[in-house]
Amino acid sequence: MWGSAGTDMSWKKARRYHSPAYWVDRLFSWRNPRLFRLRIWLRIRWLRFRVWLKEPKGTEVRQHVKRPLALALLGPAIPALTIFVLWIFLPEQVAGVGRAFDRLLTGPDAPALQWREAAQLLLLLVGLPSAFMLWWFRDIHVNRTLENQRKDVNLKEFQEIQARAAGALDDKLPQRARETMQIAAVHQLSGFLAGEYGASFQRPAWELLRANLIASSERIGTRHIADQIAAWHRNEGSLSGTPAQDLRASVQEALHNLNDDRVGDAERALIHDAWPRIFTKTRRLSQTCFDRIVLPRGALLASRDLSRCSFIGANLRRAHLEGADLGWAHLEGANLAWAHLKSADLYEAHLEGADLGWAHLEVANLCGAHLEGANLRRAHLEGANLAWAHLEGADLGWAHLEGANLIGAHLEGANLRRAHLEGAYFDANTALGKGWDRLDDWQRIAVWQKWTDAGAIMVNADGHPLPIG
Template identity: 35%
Template sequence: MSGFSEKLQKIKVYKNIDLRYVFDNGYFRNFYTHQFNQSYWQHQNKIAEFRRIHNNHKKTANTTKRAFGVISAAVVVASFNSTYVPWFVANIDNILIKITSVGVSGIVMSAPIVFVIWIFRDKNHLMELDNARKDTNLKEFQQLQRWATGNIEGDEDNADNKIALQISALHSLRGYLKGEYGESFRRGAYEIFRASLATQHQKILQEVKKQKNLSIADAINRCSLTKQLNIIAHEEWFNLLINHDFPTNNISLLGVDLQETYLHHRIYDETLDLSHAQLQGANLLHAQLQGANLWHTQLQGANLRHTQLQGANLIGAQLQGANLRHTQLQGANLIMHNYKGRI
């Protein structure tokens, strides 16, 4: 009886499957390993939900799906043809109906040949369009890459216009980070944002070090480029940290607003690596970081109030001045050095 009850409980876990996402790419990844784990389905639903929110661009038409639809329709018509057309011919006296039935039968019989021709033409057409689009996108990406990294030719005295163009280029690169222009551009866009954040945040830290009374937040607000970069990091947190397989350790997120974010690796049971990350002054209010690797992460002055850090690796993390009020630290691996903050 206990065995039956256990099996019943396992089956009940399937009620956590969200039918809205069952056809989404990656929804059933590692299904056989974790299918009876409720937290697995909750994680899959979360990732699928955020993908819908942050990556709602239209994807290239899928020939395979369309082919499946055409084949299904052909099977239905063929079944109708084999069942009812002979009956019409044998039992209906109306010559017009007989001719129509035979005509329909001929069309159905020739459908596979037409379909094969169509599928090859369709794939070839999509390939040509994709190649043309890649060439155009590559040229645009290379130009945006130069501008986003500050490689802008022009009058040296016109610094404000250069910064404005750099900010505009960074915002334009968000589409490449999301994958709107193809997967091949995502890594390049990610590395541009990563390098830009690191460069600007180092400047902020140097400024704060020089001016003892200057806070990180005030220093960021005084620099329009850094402020816009942080806005992008705030709005694109999912594509910047979760929705890829790129390395996230050592990333700089100084003063970035990450409150209420779901900071888990997109693959269930894998660890989000934020070791050695720069998170000074970051807002992680109510953020979910269970099990994250925060080894030697810089968290000075960060807002960790109500942050979910159960099971996280916080060995060597710098938490001076951090707000740890109501932070969930159950099971966390925590060795704090010179901690002076609020609990």
């Protein structure tokens, strides 16, 4: 019986090692940092390639290649069409001309092709494409000259739109009319952001939109939520009596009670529609206010510098943020469910009350991050750096914490039901339960023992495993 069981175990183990999924996990999972970064890099490039396929491409080439291409096609098409029409109505005459022409070229009395005729034929074959290219470049030059002449008109139009989008309107107009005109001007900025009126207008349009977003956040009151949470950390203010586990509900209620702002809604709708042209590598994005924006599913923000940005109450569900820099960012109450944050930098980011359920945070840097009351249910935190992170009242039920760094982390009141702690390491500074400061040494040793039984590893100051007791 024991031999049969051993054989079954050996067979299952061998089948596991021969499974492609096993080797993919060993080679490309968080356990292999170099290949894991390569996998993320390839994934980002593939996603950007898909975005590139959906964008209009080669507009300038198509604009200037039409006439030379039409001439190149019509040149042989007109004689061919003439011969075809004559062959329909005069087939015998056309056939006779063809036979005579064939005898002239291939017969014994056919004249030899002299070097002068050969040079003329070669010059004709080479000269026509060269003439087409010269025509093409001349067409591009003429169009650019006309574009430069239109810049003055575009500049005047942009100045008018800029003034209306900034709210510089006649005070004699009714408030509703001024808002309507401002909203229309905000939507007109889309063309300038896309470069339809020239690349020189893209940065001014973006800086104007950035300034408007800051003003909108002050009008709707999202900055007040950040101030309330900061006061909660100092044990004062309207949220002072809220326990950490109820912080998410309090933040969602505060977001629900924000002020209405029609102009701000138009600005956020513009970001929703123009996100591929906004979240680019060449655009300055850090310290931008994106409060309450809603991005489409699968929006690609990977490897972007979003440090110190504000995404309070934003909907970033299923967004791709692999390798993004979100250090010191404000994401209070944000929806990051199913978001891809592998290798992202969230150093000391504010994620109080955020929804990170099922999010992918493998090898992410969450050192010192504020995750009080956050939903991390079933989140993937394998190999993540959670040193000194604030997880008071967070929901980590069924979360994957294999190999995570929990040194000095604050887990008072956190829900760790059925969390995967295999290989996670902690130290004596890690607060592993509610009222941790009030526990004596024996009570702490009992909790440490439970963690090690679950597969976690206790380490000393040098990072070496430390025996319990």
